[in-house]
Amino acid sequence: MKVEDFDFYLPEELIAQTPLKERAESRLMVLDKETGVIQHQVFKQMTDFLKPGDCLVLNDTRVLPARLYGVKAETGAKIExxxxxxxxGDRWETLVKPAKRIKEGSVISFGDGRLTATCIAEKDHGGRILEFSYDGIFYEVLEELGEMPLPPYIKEQLDEQERYQTVFAKERGSAAAPTAGLHFTEELLDEIRAKGVHIAFITLHVGLGTFRPVSVDTIEDHEMHSEFYQVSEETAHLIEDVKAQGGRIISVGTTSTRTLETVARDHGGKVEAASGWTDIFIYPGFPFQAIDGMITNFHLPMSTLIMLVSALAGKEHVMNAYEEAVAKEYRFFSFGDAMLIK
Structure with missing residues (x-):
């Protein structure tokens, strides 16, 4: 299958640069995966498409303010x-710019020495293993000194850092937000529960590889990045109970989808408590075992994300839906609008 089969015309102005003031006011395209029929709604109306007994599965990862600006201790050169x-422990795999300035043994100082890092190994393409030193709790220092690492296609500064977190973000560890979850508010989650719909949480820490372009011509030749996931006993039992009762499992985002399908693949089709690293690549022809539907944002051309969506809803239906989304000027990607595949 060719990567170019998932190309489409996307005007640059449709890539959302800033979030809407109200999370649940984004637009919602509803796509029937069997018929290809499309409806246009507002996200807060998504409860109309859920049934009592269904289960929404959300990713509760929290984005780290993982971009740090410091200086090389020996020279004062600016380092990102x-x-x-x-x-x-305190050793992290990092990307350093400009990497040529940081060799093994180099020390970087952040926040006038509040945090320091020593390079202990060099890797390809600007990668460095750094060991950090600090007083107190690392994540508190990071919250104080770090900035949110917005995707490369977002050029504007984010005024409110929490707007790149879901309202249910809890488990620290992501380099990027699980963006389908950004549309939910506490009020909307309460409405969903009041309707008799279950809400379950998994964790998948999103890596920056999610933004990496596919650089091969044939899909089957692409290698996915690896990301850490965790599914609790509580979530696994709830999902299996819902399935046994005939309810639908609707994953919120490609991250929740990849987690659930990884676990189902590794446990004979069942969702069981598990944790580990997944590099699962979902594209058309994939045998879904865990989910029945999905809520997702609109993705970039020829990305692994649009391939995943096409695997669930059918390539023809998805490409047609994307053509309509462009025609109706939906907002794309992280701060954009959403699609419900039912």
Missing amino acids: VLLLKQEE
Whole structure:
């Protein structure tokens, strides 16, 4: 299957640069995956498409303010550091710019020495393993000194950092937000529960690889990045109970989808308590075992994300829906509008 089969015309002005003032006021395209029929709604009306006994599965990861600006201790040269993954203890895999200035043994100072980092290993493409030193609690220091690492296609500054977090964000560890969850408010979640719809949480820490373009011509040749996930006993039992009662499992976002399908694949089609690393790549032809529907944002052309959506709803239906989304000027990607696939 060719990557270019998932290309479409996307005017740059449709890539949302700022979030809406009210989370649940974004637009919602509802796509029937069987018929391809499309409806246009507002996100807060999504309860109309849920039934008592259904289960929404949300990703409760919390984005780290993972971009740090510091200086090289020896020279005062300005250095930018992006935290990617905690290796162990205070050692992190990072991206450093300009990387040529930071060699093994180099020390970087942040916040007038409130936080320092020593380079202990060099990796390809600007990667560095840094060991941090600080007083107090690392995450509190990071909240004080770090900035939210917005995706590369968002050029504007984010005035309110919490707007790039879901209202249910809890487990620290992501380099990017699970953006389908950004549309929910506490009030909307209360409405959903009041309708008799269950809400379950999984954790998948989103890596920056989610923004990496597909650089091969054939989908099957693409290698996915690896991300850490966790499914609790409580969530696993709830999902299996809902399925046994005939309710639908509706994942919120590609991250929740990848987590649930990883667990189902590894446990004979059942969702069980599990944790680990997943590099699952979902594209058309994938045998879904965990989910029945999905809420997701609108994704970029030729991305692994639009391939995942096409696997669930059918490539023809999805490409037609995207053509209509462009024609009706839906907002795309992280701060954009949403799609419900039912």
